[in-house]
Amino acid sequence: MFRIGGGDAESAHEWTLRRLAWLSRRPTVLAALRRRYAVSAPTTVFGLRFPNPVGLAAGMDKDGLALPAWPALGFGFVEVGTVTRHPQPGNERPRLFRLPASKALINRMGFNNQGAQALADRLAASGPLRVPLGISLGKSKVTPLEDAVADYLASYRVLRQYGDYFAVNVSSPNTPGLRALQDRDHLEALLTALVGEKPILVKIAPDLTDHAIADALQVCLDRGAAGVIATNTTLRRDGLSPADAARAEQAGGLSGRPLTERARQVVAFVHKETGGKLPIIGVGGIMDPDDAARMRDAGASLVQLYTGFVYRGPGLVRRVAQGWRG
Numbered sequence: 001m002f003r004i005g006g007g008d009a010e011s012a013h014e015w016t017l018r019r020l021a022w023l024s025r026r027p028t029v030l031a032a033l034r035r036r037y038a039v040s041a042p043t044t045v046f047g048l049r050f051p052n053p054v055g056l057a058a059g060m061d062k063d064g065l066a067l068p069a070w071p072a073l074g075f076g077f078v079e080v081g082t083v084t085r086h087p088q089p090g091n092e093r094p095r096l097f098r099l100p101a102s103k104a105l106i107n108r109m110g111f112n113n114q115g116a117q118a119l120a121d122r123l124a125a126s127g128p129l130r131v132p133l134g135i136s137l138g139k140s141k142v143t144p145l146e147d148a149v150a151d152y153l154a155s156y157r158v159l160r161q162y163g164d165y166f167a168v169n170v171s172s173p174n175t176p177g178l179r180a181l182q183d184r185d186h187l188e189a190l191l192t193a194l195v196g197e198k199p200i201l202v203k204i205a206p207d208l209t210d211h212a213i214a215d216a217l218q219v220c221l222d223r224g225a226a227g228v229i230a231t232n233t234t235l236r237r238d239g240l241s242p243a244d245a246a247r248a249e250q251a252g253g254l255s256g257r258p259l260t261e262r263a264r265q266v267v268a269f270v271h272k273e274t275g276g277k278l279p280i281i282g283v284g285g286i287m288d289p290d291d292a293a294r295m296r297d298a299g300a301s302l303v304q305l306y307t308g309f310v311y312r313g314p315g316l317v318r319r320v321a322q323g324w325r326g
């Protein structure tokens, strides 16, 4: 698949999504995949029952184009989005880059998505999923930061009935100003508006200081957030192979192997700081079952995959789910 589209990573991604959307409409193919990949390792977290703890991370299927395919490939939950109130094209292409020697990706997609209403229409038509569905919400690029709460709230209202949980994405590095929403005052306003009916989780950046994370956690606890998703991609460029030096210059968020250790540190910090009171979804650089086990030991109740899935495929989902109980 890496050769598709003359090697352009996003073309390969689009091709894959089209194939998965196609097979999503074929029950016999889905059943065959399920026999091969589905693993039962049930767990209950923030009041939801997960058939296994391995989820698809946000950004892979932003518009929910291939929903039935993900559980068939073994995922125990799916996070769609990030979607925004207004449909938007995202940044100019190319905006997704492979760094294969480092088992990493750099992306600056910029929340390309069809908008909250289009996702709601698709979810209304497709009916319930076999696994819990998370919906990641972000701020529209055209909306000024001071109107962010209304923007998130508009998306939430349109989608509320379809999501089992909602992720407040305040940590993408690719929307100017977005990460300022991790600040105490902004986050407080956001959570005050959103917390209530459905579990609300906050997705944080790995580039925050311990002090800033502690502040955000206090707000999460005070305002009744259901959990934390740690982490999003990093702006740092540590741990890259010299073979990827040229690509390393690309602007955007880095994911995959170079993020493994930092994401785990953040999970451990969140766990310690909250005394285990806030459930954590661990994400970032889980490239093999050992990485997932270490996330679990650091305090994660669930994990998500993105870059590991790109490099290793659905076999990784199965192996992580099978290995989870140690």
Ligand SMILES: Cc1cc2nc3c(=O)[nH]c(=O)nc-3n(C[C@H](O)[C@H](O)[C@H](O)COP(=O)(O)O)c2cc1C
Residues within 6 Å of the ligand: 057, 058, 059, 060, 062, 081, 082, 096, 105, 107, 109, 111, 136, 169, 172, 203, 231, 232, 233, 255, 256, 257, 259, 283, 284, 285, 286, 304, 305, 306, 307, 308
């Ligand atoms: C191409 C790409 C697009 C992404 N889009 C989103 C997004 O829309 N919302 C979000 O919260 N995270 C997004 N992420 C971040 C992932 O969900 C995940 O937090 C991050 O990649 C670290 O996990 P990984 O090392 O397993 O990839 C994206 C990541 C990639 C590589």
